[in-house]
Amino acid sequence: MNEPLALSTAFILGLLGGTHCLGMCGGIAATVSMSAPQGWRGSLLLGGYNIGRIASYTAAGALIGSLSWLMRDPQIVIVLRTFAGLMLIAMGLYVAQWWQGLTYIEKAGGTLWKQVQPLASKLLPVKSLSQAVALGLVWGWLPCGLVYSTLIWSSAAADWTLSAQLMLMFGLGTLPTMLLTGLLAQRVKLIFQQRLTRSLFGIIIMVFGVYTLPWQGLLAH
Template sequence: MAILIGLLGATHCVGMCGGIAASVSMSQDDSRRGIPLVIAYNIGRISSYAVAGALIGLLGYQLSSGGVGILLRTLAGVLLILMGLYVAQWWQILTRLERAGGVLWRYLRPLASRLLPADTLPKALLLGGLWGWLPCGLVYSTLIWSSAAGHWYDSALLMIGFGLGTLPAMLTTGVLAQQVRALMQRKGVRRGAGMLIILFGVYTLPLSALTGH
């Protein structure tokens, strides 16, 4: 499910991270030489998701131990539904989460800017590691969902799965930026992906939340 959420959410990822991925690829005169840089960038990005997943997984474990596991899973399901609405562009309420995450990004953005142009593998890797903390409602929703996994390592694995799901779109964005962006921005693609994510959210909700008992 984590991989599928990443694949479906790629319609949003292209808009959020596609530009920086394309710039990493185009830092080389030959686009083929830019492919290793794009791969390094994405390794860094997915690694940051894993770290965030581990951290929130620890918090989720503590909360679950305190007897609020059902509440946490309900929140995760609701956020998945909101994510689907967000991806489909039916309701952009998750932008409020992005604004909240902007507090951290204000400190990280200057560091990321210093790594541009990311024309070496270490710079591309570090840039991806920092860019993974870019305020993103899709990532935040998936993080909350992963926090209900039960253990920090499960949460980290779910976030790695999510990152791997975004990988096909992000890798091709670095090489075929305009073509991929055009495909992902089609209303039918976005709405279909949004509907599937909403179904995942309903499936995630505990039975008590659906029946009211």
């Protein structure tokens, strides 16, 4: 895996996936912002929430990257990269609102979320920085097709440190949208819900998916 290119790709995936983040995490970000005092303290709590959320993504990347021993088999690498590429293509179709099949993956992850949701509920409303960070840590495990597809793609790095870095960059890519969502929720939502914007972002994500596919391995078979 070309490390600089992969890290850049992870960041752009997070940035372009902002349309999906609006639906999955935007509401809670806006809630944290609106329930907090005005001014710097509200911004601090929103920042704490996002730090926790990105930390969860990074931990998930390190966890799945620790399974690098699976990558010793070239056949498994081809299967994982193929699956990751197809997931990204599906994510692009979802972001563009051309196909909603990815929602079934998120529903499948609902079992995990049912175990975590009560803990998240106890952290609302957010009143302190530590509470905001804790809520972000919990919310980072919310079933999300975009996160799942990026996580599977990052596993192809076959290195837990690089997988963690990829998920960190992905999380940082989502940060501009999440911060703006919390501070300017309705206005940002209108921009990202425009058909042209969603279609453009969806197409770019699909291009990343096609690029991810292991064409040499697939053609060889």
